[in-house]
Amino acid sequence: MDKPTKPRSTRIQREKRELILEAALEVFAQHGFRGATIDQIAEAAGMSKPNLLYYFKSKEAIFVTLIDRLMEAWLAPLREMDADGDPVTEIRSYIRRKIEMARDFPRESRLFANEILQGAPRILPLLEGELKELVDEKAEIIREWIRQGRLKKTDPHHFIFAIWATTQHYADFDVQVRAVLGPDKGGEGRFEDAATFLEGLFLG
């Protein structure tokens, strides 16, 4: 009986696939799934369309690969929230991490937002499963902190939603934020200002 030899991927394959994913992230984040074309992605990756399709069998396959990777990184900050830590410190760190992600990975944030806006057709099971479990678990921690009188009383679920909404807002609605803040206050310092503000809002 032959071992079903896993088709070992070469160095070139890994590099090209990485190149394609990077280009696709750019294009998908700006135009959404339907709005993006394989040609656009191929051009951004510096290769021809058939060549791209040699590495990914379809546009959908690229998108799914991107989203799968994204979800890992997306849940990480919340996972790090530690029941044994100091509540204020833990929450402050969580907010910081989320704002840093909005600043450093806005394309990922927009990709995710796009998927949810369309009704999360590809990740609904994950939201109802893994994500819900994670949030429920952390909500229970927050509830415990409140019970111990170490945190102001609030609804833990809506508390988490509010942190998501406000932090991701600076990535997803960046155009609007910059437009409203104007050229003077819309510089790169806006993320630091946002972080400071949000700490005050959620912990003040």
Place this chain on the structure above:
Amino acid sequence: MDKPTKPRSTRIQREKRELILEAALEVFAQHGFRGATIDQIAEAAGMSKPNLLYYFKSKEAIFVTLIDRLMEAWLAPLREMDADGDPVTEIRSYIRRKIEMARDFPRESRLFANEILQGAPRILPLLEGELKELVDEKAEIIREWIRQGRLKKTDPHHFIFAIWATTQHYADFDVQVRAVLGPDKGGEGRFEDAATFLEGLFLG
């Protein structure tokens, strides 16, 4: 010299255009501009594609009409914030109105979110003009309230952003919110819960 007789629109024209806009709102909100097709909109409006194009000269024209109308309704709640009112009451009312809009007009919210996500290609001037002016004006009011010691100290601009982000979250990320809350807590009461939570967050 002839009066440039405005082509008076008939009753049928007004009704059909309304029907189309309603259908288009549904389709655009779900699939975005590029993702939506004229055929889809026509079918949702119960008419043939050429017939739809008799009332709107292009897909773009439908979208622009929709967005123009939307912006009016969108700015209204913030406009109502009254410098002469009680700060806490004014802000509470503003949050209430925004949550009600997320509950009653989620499609409009998603349409707007979609446009911003794509970089606001059609409404950027409006954001940099009318919206910025409005926000600056209201920010000044909030600043004055703080100066008078009638409101906790915060950055007015980010304060407004936070209200936008949290309230619209319940429309734009509705799928995720429902997935995380689950069948029991995800019922229609979630908007009321959200409103209560947000009042506490922003005014507590």
Place this chain on the structure above:
DNA sequence: TTAACGTTTGTCCAAACGGTCAAAAATTGC
């Protein structure tokens, strides 16, 4: 050198798309 394998490209296709147009059908005003 050459056979085997991995990579790249030009060409092609069928479906979907936004939009046009002339003609038919329905409505309206007299």
Place this chain on the structure above:
DNA sequence: GCAATTTTTGACCGTTTGGACAAACGTTAA
């Protein structure tokens, strides 16, 4: 009732799109 006008439709067109495919190209190892 009838002519003028508005509304609706089927057929059609050019373009874009996702994807297939075979042939060409490059690389490696015997």
